[in-house]
Amino acid sequence: MSEQATSEQTPPSTQKQPQSVVNRRQPYPQGFLDTISQGWAERPEQMPPLREQAPYAAARRAAVSEAFPGKRLVIPAGSLKQRSNDTDYPFRAHSAFTHLTGWASDAEPDSVLVFEPNGDGHDVTLYFRERADRTTAEFYADATIGEFWIGPRPALPGIAGELGVATAHLDAFEPGEDDLVVDEHDDLTRFVSELRLTKDAYEVAQMRLAIQVTADGFDDIIRELPRIIEHPRGERLVEGVFHQRARSDGNWEGYDTIAASGPHACFLHWTRNDGPVLPGDLILIDAGAEVDSLYTADITRTLPVSGTFTPIQRRVYETVREAADAAFAVARPGVRFREVHAAAMEVLARRTAEWGLLPVTAEEALDADRGGQHRRYMVHGTSHHLGLDVHDCAQARREMYYDGVLEPGMVFTIEPGLYFQIDDLTVPEEYRGIGVRIEDDILLTEDGPVNLSSALPRTADEVEAWMARLRG
Template sequence: MISSRLLSSHQNITSTALSKILSSANKALTSSSSSSQQQRSLYENVSMNNNNDQINSTTTTRQQYQFKRQRSWLLQESNTNSTKSSSYVTYNNSNPFSTYFIQQNNHQSSSLSSCQYSKSSSSPPVQIGQPTHETHPHLLAKGEVIKGVQLQEFKDRRKRFISAFADGSIVILFTPPEPMMSYDIPFSFRQNTNFFYYTGFNEPEGILVMEKISDNLHTETMFVREKIPEKELWEGPRCGPSNAVSKFGVNNAYTLDELHILNDIIRKSSSRGIFINSVRWDNLKIDYNNKTLYDVEPYLQMSRLVKSESEIKMMMESGSIAGQSFKDTMKFVKPGMNEYQASAFFEFSVKNRGAQRMSYPPVVAGGNNANTLHYISNNMLLKSGDLLLMDAGCEFWGFTSDITRTFPVNGKFTDAQKHLYEAVLDVNKKCIEMCRAGQTINTIHRYSVELIIGHLLRLGILDREPGTTSSAPITKQEIEDHVRLGKYHKFYPHSIGHYLGMDTHDTMSIPYGEILKPGMIITIEPGIYINEYDHEVSEQWRGINIRVEDDVAITQDDPINLTIDAPKEVDQIEYIMNSDN
């Protein structure tokens, strides 16, 4: 048990836990809003002449390309009679997932008729470059810009942010063109995180301008791509200026061909500097009128640090999707498989549950491969007797999860693996319990170091002082001496965790010494790594590499483990991996 107030590892998050954390987040956000005067004084005191804060305005525009391509689509009618009455999806025997059955999600079983507009309707719903309630009622509730987040919340975020600046200030956020994989083939588009946080807009090539006129007045303007039927025929619908106003709640919107309007806004501003985020956008023509440019990134990240009620709900869902997929993957993995098969299965599982993409390239490291902390080659065979360290998560409507589990490839821990695993799990649980308002990631990390040193001394992996018997109690002074010597770092070379949110390594500008507040979310990921070629360590421990990672929300009271659906107890893991159910 992590705590008497925390849920056991096989339970779902209860409504009581959800109510507690949402209440805590609301109090934190209210407190944050009341301190806007202090924030404003911070921003007003920024020296507009500090050259160290200047950033390069290498602003760019997407190089236009034209191409013609022809496609032929082969439509093959499939026989669905055998699956119409079933609530499960069955895979063909030639598929590597052939023995895997997945219960359909509730949202997938809803009638298609509720998702379609009437054929007799005079006109279809307005389509933009992303789902809306009108076009995708099976995904978005009325009033939602993205799943789980209403339009009013985006408007409140922008108002709260620009209100903290001095009168006359201008903040400009850019989202650049989509990067190309080759020639005219784009990568799958992922929106700039800060732009997405303040708008919900999910198209490339956008500009958001926030201008503070006075304490009670500010304006918001967007510049977006023009709706061009010839391009939309190939690339899909675009938002266009008129829809930007109605769908995203800004005051004004124009096309990117009308940037003279932005130049006028800058020229007329009484501010001597402009706050912008730095992105690469070649050939974008903006006249900053010789004003100093300041990096707004640290302010954007600070505003995202404490999560809102809707964000916490979405983070819970992301954690649950990834956690359940870890359980599926444990059951799927067998000796002789390739690491990339486990990776592919996990990705399939999270997307089958509604996630849009992976949070990051997954680490699927069998045996000694886990000595590379960010191992992503994922191309070795999984061997019986080895452990598989898997660090993976998913992105659910822009909200990430980040989980690590370590489990035996053959479904059974050896005695040595079990002893070391339970040591890491003990550190994981105790550090989760320490995730409380008033602590910092740094203080939790120091605590994790002390715990890991204690276990390494107890197991004989770290040498004790000469003349000390193995049965002698480990003293606080002995642990302090080892902290100072730093020899533990070979076995535990990373921090206990990081901030988590819309990015996996979220709000990177915020130091780990920041005081934790209700509504913040961090990861807890202790680990012990022993190279199989380390002959300074007893042979029984060599090649054992373990990390256990959870996502934890800070509340007014006990912490909440958002990834509790991912099994981590030894008996749970072994039961899942050896059960036919």
């Protein structure tokens, strides 16, 4: 990465030196300053067509406007976040901003969507930093926003035409004392989160796309298993193989990939991914591609590294699948969200009791007040909403989420698991170090649940056949 070249010299009077330009390395010679603004071809303004998501975003804005009459609302996209010194993490706009604008992977940092009350509703304006004029020092000297460094920024008319919303330069935005700001005002933050609980047709299509890219990434991993096994940090190779697919066919990963092999699979959010992938072990891969619209998948498959399950691995795996199937069976419109989890827990309590792992009966373990002994082996929940965030709608009220009623258009995961830590003396030695999770992405329709990720094999037999086919 080239160093930021900034100037302590005063540019020509026609140029405005941005405050962020501070000399640390190379001053610009006067000849450069005298000529840098000259000799550039005209850039004709093109008016791109309205984006597919624009009408859906407009409907969402209308719902927000109706919910907050007379209030000035501010939804920031967010700013770049520092990784180290003068390098930043890749920018990703706030999910509420993306949901209400339709501006996704190409959104500009520091942009702000503003709802200005007008008596009949709101005038909505999208403020962002337009491309720098080539007569400004910002054009060549500011490594954060200058075109020479990061490429051209979009023009106001073009974004207005693509998104179907009025635009203005960021310099024209003035915050007000009574503004309701997302993530600073509870009612607004909660409303825009709950607005995403049900998905429209555009969102469902994007979810399907993200799931397809993710499925292709799992295929890639299986094909690369011989190379992965040979490397002392094979988990890193799993992560890298999936990253290549997520970046080539999408935007990024929706969350840090979990590539947990052997006993690492018992750590629910193992993202260090620095261990080996050894024949005879299971590897739990929890990964999701985020596409350019910023919608993400969230899928987990647990694979036998050798290609076939041992008898004890198969027993644990098929029990987890049984729990997932039970959860799927109860997911219907009108059912409480928490009942999906309860159905999975009934299976896991019954099976772990049958195996002699519990100090009580399955019925006692399932007692709401005095039970829970089986939760030692699955401490997480079975489901969460999914969409722009991997844990979507996280600021929704409990009565709308965990205690809420399932409705058509909701997209959520079903992901039971069993995890027997390597040093857990409550289970026989043959179970220790085995971690299994199966996670699918579910769309609820009027007729019941649809498994959007069903193309990825789920049963133990199907997984073994899948691996044999891809590995030749």
